[in-house]
Amino acid sequence: MSELEHVLENPSVYGKKLGEFTTQCPFCGGPLHVVEIEYEIPVIGKTLIVSKKCSKCGYKRNDVVPLAGKEHLRVYFKVEEPEDFDVKVVRSPTARVVIPELGLELDPGIDAEMFVTNIEGILQLFLDALHRLRVLEPEADISAIENTIRQILEKRRGGFTVVLDDENGLSTFYSETRNLLVLSERTG
Numbered sequence: 567m568s569e570l571e572h573v574l575e576n577p578s579v580y581g582k583k584l585g586e587f588t589t590q591c592p593f594c595g596g597p598l599h600v601v602e603i604e605y606e607i608p609v610i611g612k613t614l615i616v617s618k619k620c621s622k623c624g625y626k627r628n629d630v631v632p633l634a635g636k637e638h639l640r641v642y643f644k645v646e647e648p649e650d651f652d653v654k655v656v657r658s659p660t661a662r663v664v665i666p667e668l669g670l671e672l673d674p675g676i677d678a679e680m681f682v683t684n685i686e687g688i689l690q691l692f693l694d695a696l697h698r699l700r701v702l703e704p705e706a707d708i709s710a711i712e713n714t715i716r717q718i719l720e721k722r723r724g725g726f727t728v729v730l731d732d733e734n735g736l737s738t739f740y741s742e743t744r745n746l747l748v749l750s751e752r753t754g
């Protein structure tokens with residue numbers, strides 16, 4: 567379970583609960599339980615997490631809203647050493663993930679949620695996306711890039727950059743154990 571999931575499961579332990587109420591579920595009309603939590607995400611700072619859960623149909627959604635001013639940010643992390651694969655990645659629903667050296671690019675999902683993973687998890691995300699592409703377009707030749715990613719994961723071989731391009735400036739890299747060189751760039 568990721569750190570953010572822990573926060574969402576135990577809001578009062580990790581974050582400050584700001585409000586809690588019940589409204590109507592947009593899908594089944596059942597009781598939708600809404601909790602608003604103020605939570606400090608490393609590097610990004612204070613955010614508001616709005617967590618919704620329907621007890622009737624099971625609909626669940628977590629939205630993260632920055633409490634600080636939002637601005638378009640592009641953050642870069644160069645993966646070099648094997649331990650860089652453990653660096654944490656906070657990816658917001660509005661972030662595009664790009665690995666220029668491998669020609670990989672992943673657009674934000676339509677219904678994506680905020681989540682915390684690591685560099686390894688990001689590469690896994692690309693493998694999953696390629697797998698979906700293979701199902702949708704069996705003709706697409708993706709075995710070369712798939713093999714490249716698998717080898718990188720297996721050998722923890724660095725030499726590429728992960729870019730998080732986020733119009734809400736909510737995505738970042740961090741480590742609890744070491745200082746990282748993370749470059750960020752404001753755009754537009």
Ligand SMILES: [Zn+2]
Nearest residue numbers: 591594620623
């Ligand atoms: Zn429902």
